[in-house]
Amino acid sequence: MTASATPAADxxxxxxxxxxxxxxxxxxxxxxxxxxxxKIDDIDYIVRAEELGxxxxxxxxxHMIWSDPYxxxxxxxxxxxxxxxxxxxxxxxxxTAPITxxxxxxxxxxxxxxxxxxxxxxxxxxxxxxxxxMRIDEFDDYLTVLxxxxxxxxxxxTWRGRTSPIRHxxxxxxxxxxxxxxxxxxxxxxxxxxxLAGKHGDGAVLxxxxxxxxxxxxxxxxxxxAAEVGRDIDxxxxxxxxxxxxxxxxxxxxxxxxxxxxxxxxxxxxxxHYSYDQYRNFGRxxxxxxxxxxxxxxxxxxxxxxxxxxxxxxxxxxxWVMPDEEQFLTRELMDASCIIGTREEVIDTLGTLAExxxxxxxxxxxxxxxxEVLEQVGEEILPHV
Numbered sequence: 334m335t336a337s338a339t340p341a342a343d344x345x346x347x348x349x350x351x352x353x354x355x356x357x358x359x360x361x362x363x364x365x366x367x368x369x370x371x372k373i374d375d376i377d378y379i380v381r382a383e384e385l386g387x388x389x390x391x392x393x394x395x396h397m398i399w400s401d402p403y404x405x406x407x408x409x410x411x412x413x414x415x416x417x418x419x420x421x422x423x424x425x426x427x428x429t430a431p432i433t434x435x436x437x438x439x440x441x442x443x444x445x446x447x448x449x450x451x452x453x454x455x456x457x458x459x460x461x462x463x464x465x466x467m468r469i470d471e472f473d474d475y476l477t478v479l480x481x482x483x484x485x486x487x488x489x490x491t492w493r494g495r496t497s498p499i500r501h502x503x504x505x506x507x508x509x510x511x512x513x514x515x516x517x518x519x520x521x522x523x524x525x526x527x528x529l530a531g532k533h534g535d536g537a538v539l540x541x542x543x544x545x546x547x548x549x550x551x552x553x554x555x556x557x558x559a560a561e562v563g564r565d566i567d568x569x570x571x572x573x574x575x576x577x578x579x580x581x582x583x584x585x586x587x588x589x590x591x592x593x594x595x596x597x598x599x600x601x602x603x604x605x606h607y608s609y610d611q612y613r614n615f616g617r618x619x620x621x622x623x624x625x626x627x628x629x630x631x632x633x634x635x636x637x638x639x640x641x642x643x644x645x646x647x648x649x650x651x652x653w654v655m656p657d658e659e660q661f662l663t664r665e666l667m668d669a670s671c672i673i674g675t676r677e678e679v680i681d682t683l684g685t686l687a688e689x690x691x692x693x694x695x696x697x698x699x700x701x702x703x704x705e706v707l708e709q710v711g712e713e714i715l716p717h718v
Contacts, residue, residue: 362687363683363684363686363687363691363692363693363694363718364388364389364692364693364694364718365386365387365388365693365694365695365696365710365714365715365718366387366388366389366390366391366417366574366693366694366695366696367379367382367387367389367390367391367695367696367697367707368391368393368421368576368695368696368697369390369391369392369393369405369421369697370393370398370399370651370652370697370700371392371393371394371399371400371401371402371405372399372400372405373400373401373404373405373408376405376408376409376412378703378704378707379409379412379413379416379418380412380413381704381707381708382416382707382711383413383414383415383416385707385708385711385712385715386711386715387416387707387711387715388416388417388693389416389417389418389419389449389574389693389695390409390413390416390417390418390419390421391419391420391421391422391451391538391574391695392405392406392409392418392419392420392421393420393421393422393651393697394420394421394422394423394424394458395424395457395458395461395650396424396427396458396461396462397458397461397462398461398647398650402420402423403420403436403439403440406418406419406420406440407439407440407443410440410443410444410448411443413444415447416447417447417448417449418440418444418447418448418449419437419440419448419449419450419451419518420437420449420450420451420452421451421538421576421695422451422452422453422518422520422538423450423451423452423453424453424454424455424458424459425452425453425454425455425467425472425475425476425479426454426455426458426459426464426466426467427455427458427459429490429492430475430478430479430482430488430490431478431482431490431499433450433452433479433482434479434482434483434501435501435509437450437483437515438483438485438501438504438509438510438511438515439508439509441509441510441511441513441515442507442508442509442510445510445512445513446513446514448510448513448515449515449516449517449518450483450515450516450517450518451518451519451520451538452476452479452517452518452519452520453466453519453520453526453538454466454467454468454469454472454520454526455467456522456607456610457606457607457647457650460610460614460643460646460647461643461644461646461647461650462643463643463644465614469525469526469529472526472529473529473532473533474491476517476519476529476532476533476534477533478490479517480517480533482499482500482501483511483515483517484511484514484515485500485501485504485509485511485512486500487499487500488500516535516536516572517533517534517535517536518530518534518535518536518537518538518572518574519533519534519536519537519538520537520538521537521538521539521551521554521555522539522540524550524554524557527551527554527555527557527558528554528555528557528558528561529558530554530555530558531554531555531556531557531558531559531560531561531564531566532558532559532561532562532564534571535571535572536571536572536573536574536692537551537555537571537572537573537574538574538575538576539551539573539574539575539576539691540575540576540577540670541575541691542669542670543577543670543671543672543682543686545685545689546689547575547686547689547691548573548686548689548690548691549689551573551690552568552690555571555573568690572692572693573690573691573692573693574691574692574693574694574695575686575691575693575694575695576695576697577600577670577671577672577694577695577696577697578596578597578600578671578672578696578697578698578706579597579671579672579673579679579694579696579706579710579714580593580596580597580671580672580673580674580706581674581675581676581679581709581710581713581714582673582674582675582678588664588667588668588673588674589663589664589667593667593673594654594662594667595699595701595702596698596699596702596705596706597667597671597673597698597699598654598662598667598699599649599650599651599652599653599654599698599699599700600651600670600671600697600698600699601662601666601667601669601670601671602649602654602655602658602661602662602666603647603650603651603670604666604669604670605624605630605658605661605666606646606647606650608624608627609630609631609634609646610646612631613634613642613646623665624661624665624666625661625663625665625666626660626661626663629660629661630661633657634646651697651699651700652699652700653699653700653701654699672694676713676714679713679714680714680717683714683718696710
């Protein structure tokens with residue numbers, strides 16, 4: 334699954350604003366990054382994020398809706414100098430481990446020491462093509478091969494039934510860079526994938542509900558996976574990053590105003606898309622009965638012929654709310670997936686998440702107002718992070 338997919342709607346709704354206004358506002362020890370719906374001619378957006386002080390640029394990977402992330406990353410690496418750059422997340426199911434390792438090491442040659450790899454099974458990218466994501470056991474095998482390759486080491490690679498030891502045999506000739514470490518962050522939206530992050534990764538890419546208590550079960554899953562291989566996770570250095578977006582309310586503004594919907598609606602709708610995928614692929618969605626209008630949404634989607642429905646589920650994915658979906662964009666859906674509040678409430682929310690062990694929040698605003706959100710969060714929130 335790409336980081337651009339949003340499973341937060343499959344978690345219990347936050348019926349009240351996350352921040353308790355009785356709490357004392359504090360400075361959260363948390364980084365803010367951006368997730369970028371890859372667009373090859375929009376590199377200025379990342380350049381501006383670097384200028385504002387965002388720490389990471391996560392370039393999303395969905396082949397049938399956005400630009401290629403590695404071509405985009407090359408331009409980003411060339412035009413920036415301090416921001417950490419990488420995939421958020423790339424899709425294991427569509428690229429073999431040696432290709433992924435070589436691609437990231439190539440970017441690392443352009444941005445030495447600030448390149449990272451986010452990797453997932455392809456929850457959005459695969460379903461857009463009418464297929465299910467990579468299975469967990471396959472993903473486990475994939476990461477087993479990928480981890481040493483990212484270090485420039487040898488790994489056993491199986492292709493069409495034959496296994497051979499492989500390594501990049503010209504790594505010292507300037508084509509790639511393995512000398513500067515490339516951390517691997519594993520997309521972790523369920524207990525099994527969290528266990529794989531703990532087993533193989535340097536961090537985990539999450540999409541937890543923006544409310545208190547979300548990190549406790551995350552750390553349990555990560556540490557359980559690490560324990561399987563006798564590994565100890567350092568909670569300070571093992572990166573945890575969650576995908577969401579932020580809207581800072583104006584004085585007296587309603588949490589479901591037209592402006593709020595414009596600034597976070599596409600992200601909220603992506604969580605509904607994810608829930609429908611769960612329902613469609615597995616016959617269930619834990620959030621289904623809790624989403625206002627869920628039955629109407631299912632009925633709407635089932636009017637589309639099954640053989641092409643996968644092309645419609647993610648229309649406008651994380652970029653726009655399609656006109657025929659506006660009726661499903663409710664306050665409850667936005668509260669379940671987005672951080673919405675006054676400046677003080679947002680800062681308090683981030684502080685609480687940081688206290689529970691979340692190291693970074695990456696924001697993914699809708700496409701049209703992306704600069705507006707980038708600037709507002711950069712001006713009103715970043716100085717207090």
